[in-house]
Amino acid sequence: MPSRAVHSIDVSSCDWSAVLFIEPETQEGRALSARMGGQVEFLEKEALAGMVSALEQAWRRTRTADAVQHAAQALVSSLSRTIPHVPSDPRVLAAIEHLRAQDGNTLALEDVAAVVHLSPSRFRHVFVEETGMPLRTYHLWRRLLKAWEILMRGDNLANAAHAAGFADSAHLSRTCRTMFGLAPSAMQMKGPLSERMRAPSS
Structure with missing residues (x-):
């Protein structure tokens, strides 16, 4: 959903949940903002199944910050259709x-x-x-x-x-x-x- 949108989340029927915050000024944030046009976008769970599973695996089993970060970044990159950019200058x-x-x-x-x-x-x-x-x-x-x-x-x-x-x-x-x-x-x-x-x- 867009930045600063008032919202609520119901996770009462979920085994687990993850909330990812994406800075709107990053390339991923700009790409998502442009695609969504200020609207809420609903995603089919089948399209995210593999990446969501990898994020759960990193959290529940690997249990390192690096593993969780890598899985979350892969998910964000897929959603935004961008290639992660690591500062090199x-x-x-x-x-x-x-x-x-x-x-x-x-x-x-x-x-x-x-x-x-x-x-x-x-x-x-x-x-x-x-x-x-x-x-x-x-x-x-x-x-x-x-x-x-x-x-x-x-x-x-x-x-x-x-x-x-x-x-x-x-x-x-x-x-x-x-x-x-x-x-x-x-x-x-x-x-x-x-x-x-x-x-x-x-």
């Missing part, structure tokens, strides 16, 4: 590595551009071209992912918010509601993968 890769090293700290575009020796305007263009989204959106996605990883390990909302660079749990909650229409507590994943993440390292 060394300047963008260096910028991404710099963002990771900052561990959730908010950074200005000008500061990141200076790290890779580009003007802010040129860096903005190159980053969007390579990643499909502005730096601010990309950085926000990474912070939200970090918060969810911490929540999956069993930590509380306040600690997850602080570690991901949000002012407090209320700030994290507001951001989640703006981005996804849900509170972070509703998106705490439970199940095989989260159980594995909580298990002590051997």
Whole structure:
């Protein structure tokens, strides 16, 4: 369904369910937005059976974040009829590595551009071209992912918010509601993968 559409999901008769959020500024998001034209699209289950089965297998049996990510990306690529694009420009890769090293700290575009020796305007263009989204959106996605990883390990909302660079749990909650229409507590994943993440390292 389109971005920011008010909706509800009834999973009372499902053995399991998956909700995939696709950033509308990525190539996949743009392709889906263009195809759907702001309307809800219903898909035949037979067309998705193999990919849905692979996603369930990754979640229930393989139980690694990489396996789930790979299966979800394959499903999104099929739905959007796009080929996944991985950033390859060394300047963008260096910028991404710099963002990771900052561990959730908010950074200005000008500061990141200076790290890779580009003007802010040129860096903005190159980053969007390579990643499909502005730096601010990309950085926000990474912070939200970090918060969810911490929540999956069993930590509380306040600690997850602080570690991901949000002012407090209320700030994290507001951001989640703006981005996804849900509170972070509703998106705490439970199940095989989260159980594995909580298990002590051997």
